Structure formats: structure tokens, C-alpha cells
Amino acid sequence: MRKHTVSILAAGLSLSAAFSLTACSSKAKSTEAKAAEIPSASVTTVTRGTITHTLNLAGQFQPYQVVDVHAKVSGYIKHIYVDIGDKVRQGQVLAILEVPELDAQYQGTVAEVAHSQDEITRAQHEVSRAEAEHAALHADYQRLKQAAAAQPGLIAQQELDDAQSKDLASEARVDAAKAALAAAKQQSAVAAANHERVSDLVAYTKVTAPLNGVIIWRYADTGALIQAGTSSDVQSLPIVKLSQSDLLRLRLPVPEDAVQFIHEGALVNVRVDAVNRTLVGKVVRFTRNVSLATRTMETEIDVENKDLSLSPGMYANATLELERRENVLTVPLQAVIKNGNQNSVLVVNRQNRVESRNVQLGLQGSLLAEVKSGLSEGDRVITGGQSKYQIGEEVQPQFQPEPTMDTNAEQGDGGQ
Incomplete structure (x- = not known):
């Protein structure tokens, strides 16, 4: 009887253990099935980054300046010192012209300047002579006038009038001499200006570079007749073309x-x-x-x-x-759902459930877009297959890295 009781208890314990194992196994399988039913979603975190919009264009280099160097005076080229490809400095002599008649004109202006200086000297001496003569005649007239006033009748009126006339005439000669001196000085100024003008023309026989650059073309050779570049009635030929x-x-x-x-x-x-x-x-x-x-x-x-x-x-x-845009919130473009003028994204909240957020976007690159409103730093957004998810649905986030810099490189077509 006792053995029978023990056998029954052992059988009961075995059956209870078997039921417990069966229950645990069923619960684990149920949990695994439930986990298998939760869909995964590729998400990325909203972070700060830099977005740049660039434009690529093809262009062509051009010189800063291109100048045709003309001669200021007409003449024959005596020497030309440069050729195509030569680098020159501002003020460097490029060519020398031969103008014989200009040399003679220059010598004539030198003589005119010297003559005008001699005329000034002569006029100065004439002023000095006239002033000395006037001083003597004026003194004589004053003495006669004083004597006639002291002793009336002592000096004849005729003699007094003659002295006064000579005094006034000498004063007029002083004024005339001074006027002649002023005219001589003016003539000297004219001669000096003419000399300076011709001197400048002589200096223009040396053709110099107006700027630093490279000779890109040469139009004339030694012995060629060059017309002055200031003549409007002739088609003057440049000496060289200079490129800065x-x-x-x-x-x-x-x-x-x-x-x-x-x-x-x-x-x-x-x-x-x-x-x-x-x-x-x-x-x-x-x-x-x-x-x-x-x-x-x-x-x-x-x-x-x-x-x-x-x-x-x-x-x-x-x-x-x-x-x-630097240090702005960015979101991948593939996370953005466009519906007309409205943009939205799917956000995975802290409970791993899907939410829809309307967002306002700013500058867009090739991969990223600037987020002006609607998201905060650290939010998790779904980056693909948004149509598969329902609002409020629980998902398993699968994190994907997001770039922090992006450039939208636009290709220009040059207006073609």
C-alpha cells in the first residue's frame, strides 16, 4: 500500500513538471512570434551639419588690359627693342624714332628762350635807367618849386613849367620801361612753354611701355615710317600691342x-x-x-x-x-515625404512608434535638406519605405549614419 502511494505522488510530480515545461515553451514561442511580427525601419538621427549650394561654370581668361602702343610724333623707327613674347616693364623703352626736323625745332626753342632772357635783362636795365633819370629830374623840379615858393619871382614860370614837364615825361618813361619789362617776361614765358612742348615731343621719340605686360604683336620694323597716333585724319599704325x-x-x-x-x-x-x-x-x-x-x-x-x-x-x-548654411539641423532628402507644397517626415518616438511630422525645409543639397521647423536635434526619422508604415505602429529602429556635410553642385550651361 505504501509503495503504491509513493508511485502515485511521483507520477503527479512528473506530470506537473511536464505541464510547466510545456507552458514555458509556449510562452517563449509566443514572445518570439510577437517580436517577429514587429517590422524593422531604417532610421537616422536629426543632427547639425553644413549644406552648400555651388554653381560650376566654364570661363575664359582675358588680359586685364590690352593696349595698342602708338607713337606721339611722326617719324622713322631708328631702333625697336622688343618682339612678340617679350616681357616689359612700365616705362621701358620699346622703340626710338628719328625725327630730324624736330631736332632743329628744339634748337630753335632753346635760342628763343635765351633771347627772351636777354630781352628781360635789357628791359630791366632800361627800367633802372629810366628810374634814375626820373629821380634826377624830379629832384630838380622840387628844388625849383621850393625856391619859387620861398622867393616869389626868383624863378621864371616858364622855367618851372619846363622842369615839371621833364619830371612828368621821365615818370612816363619809367612806366613804359616797366611795361616793356612785363612784356619781355611774358614773351619769355611763351618761349619757355614752347620749349617745354617741343622738349616733350622730343621725349616722345622714345616710345615707352605704359604698363607692365607682354608684347603680343609687333606691327613695325626698323626704318618704317610711323604716323603720330594723335592725327585724326590718318590711319596711324601702332608699333606694338601690349597685354597686361x-x-x-x-x-x-x-x-x-x-x-x-x-x-x-x-x-x-x-x-x-x-x-x-x-x-x-x-x-x-x-x-x-x-x-x-x-x-x-x-x-x-x-x-x-x-x-x-x-x-x-x-x-x-x-x-x-x-x-x-553652417551648423543647421539637417535631414536626409529620402526621409522627406512631399505632398504638394507640404513636406512631412515619419518620426520614431521613444516608444518606437511611428509619428508623422510636418516640416519646413530651407536650403537643399544633393543628400540633405535644412530643417527650419518641425524637428529637433536627436529626433529619429525613417529614411526609406515610408508607405509601409502606419501611424502609431511599433517598429524596430535600424540606425543608418547621416553625412554632416553636403554640396548641391549645379552645372551652368553658359546660357546656351
Whole structure:
């Protein structure tokens, strides 16, 4: 009897243990099934970053200035010291003209200046003589006048009148001598001005460079007759063409829709493939006028070229920075749901449930968009397959990294 009781208890315990194991196993399978039913979602965290909008344009280098160097006077080229490709400095002599008649004219002005100086000296002496004569005659008249006043009748009236007349005549001669001196000085000034004019013309027989640059063309050789560049009735021939190439202009055709972003000082990256160089420049001027034919605005960047490694006519690819937003909230563009003018994103909240948020976007790059409102830093947004999720649905977040910098590089077509 006792053995039978023990057997029954053992069987009951075994059956109870079996039921417990079966219950635990069913519960684990139920949990696993429930976890398997929760969908996963690729999410990224809203962070701060930098978005840049750039415009790529092709441009062509042009010299800062191009000057046809003419002669100021007509003459034959006696010497020419430069040729195509020569680098010259401002004030450097490029050519010397031979003008024989100008030399004779110069000598004539030298003689005129000397003669005018002699006339001034002669007139000064004449003034001195006239003043001395007037002083003597005036003194005689005063003495006679005083004697006649002291003893009336002592001096005849005729004699007194003659003395007075001589005094007045000598005074008039003094005035005439002074006028002659003034005229001589004026004539001397005219002679000096004429001499200076001819001296300048003689100096113009040396043709000099008006600026630092490179000779890009030579029009005349030794012995050629060159007409003065100031003559309006003749087609004067330049001696050389001079290009200022130590500073170049890079002209870019900016499309109409980017004109609003152009301002002086805007940074420009310039890539010149011909010399394998990348330069950094700034916008220095623009026309403020959109061409009706191309719908573009000419914009210029000055590029230093002290070593003359760049040549006018070379092409360059320039990248203009139109807009830049730094340290702003960003969200991947693939996370944005567009519905007309309204933008929204799906956010995974702290309970891992899906919410919909309307957002206001700012500058957009190629991967990121600036978030002006609707999201906070650290929010988790779904970055793909948004149509698969329901609002309020629980999801398993699968984090994906987000870039912190993005550039929207727009290619300009030059208005074509």
C-alpha cells in the first residue's frame, strides 16, 4: 500500500513538471512570434551639419588690359627693342624714332628762350635807367618849386613849367620801361612753354611701355615710317600691342536664376586643367545686366598671374559658392515625404512608434535638406519605405549614419 502511494505522488510530480515545461515553451514561442511580427525601419538621427549650394561654370581668361602702343610724333623707327613674347616693364623703352626736323625745332626753342632772357635783362636795365633819370629830374623840379615858393619871382614860370614837364615825361618813361619789362617776361614765358612742348615731343621719340605686360604683336620694323597716333585724319599704325598679363580677368556667364546670389567678395574655386592648377579667387565685378540673348550676366574674377604661367585665352572651370548654411539641423532628402507644397517626415518616438511630422525645409543639397521647423536635434526619422508604415505602429529602429556635410553642385550651361 505504501509503495503504491509513493508511485502515485511521483507520477503527479512528473506530470506537473511536464505541464510547466510545456507552458514555458509556449510562452517563449509566443514572445518570439510577437517580436517577429514587429517590422524593422531604417532610421537616422536629426543632427547639425553644413549644406552648400555651388554653381560650376566654364570661363575664359582675358588680359586685364590690352593696349595698342602708338607713337606721339611722326617719324622713322631708328631702333625697336622688343618682339612678340617679350616681357616689359612700365616705362621701358620699346622703340626710338628719328625725327630730324624736330631736332632743329628744339634748337630753335632753346635760342628763343635765351633771347627772351636777354630781352628781360635789357628791359630791366632800361627800367633802372629810366628810374634814375626820373629821380634826377624830379629832384630838380622840387628844388625849383621850393625856391619859387620861398622867393616869389626868383624863378621864371616858364622855367618851372619846363622842369615839371621833364619830371612828368621821365615818370612816363619809367612806366613804359616797366611795361616793356612785363612784356619781355611774358614773351619769355611763351618761349619757355614752347620749349617745354617741343622738349616733350622730343621725349616722345622714345616710345615707352605704359604698363607692365607682354608684347603680343609687333606691327613695325626698323626704318618704317610711323604716323603720330594723335592725327585724326590718318590711319596711324601702332608699333606694338601690349597685354597686361600679370593680372587676368576670368569672365563667367552666370545664369539668370543665380544672379541674385552674386556679390562682390564671393569665393570662387578656379581649376585650370591646361596647367594642372587650382586657384582661389573672389568676385570683383559684374555687369548687373542680364543679356537678352543668353539670359546670363557677365561676372569677373581677377586672378594673379605674376609668374605668367596662365595665358589669356585659356579655359577654366570655376565653382561659385552661391549659398552656405553652417551648423543647421539637417535631414536626409529620402526621409522627406512631399505632398504638394507640404513636406512631412515619419518620426520614431521613444516608444518606437511611428509619428508623422510636418516640416519646413530651407536650403537643399544633393543628400540633405535644412530643417527650419518641425524637428529637433536627436529626433529619429525613417529614411526609406515610408508607405509601409502606419501611424502609431511599433517598429524596430535600424540606425543608418547621416553625412554632416553636403554640396548641391549645379552645372551652368553658359546660357546656351
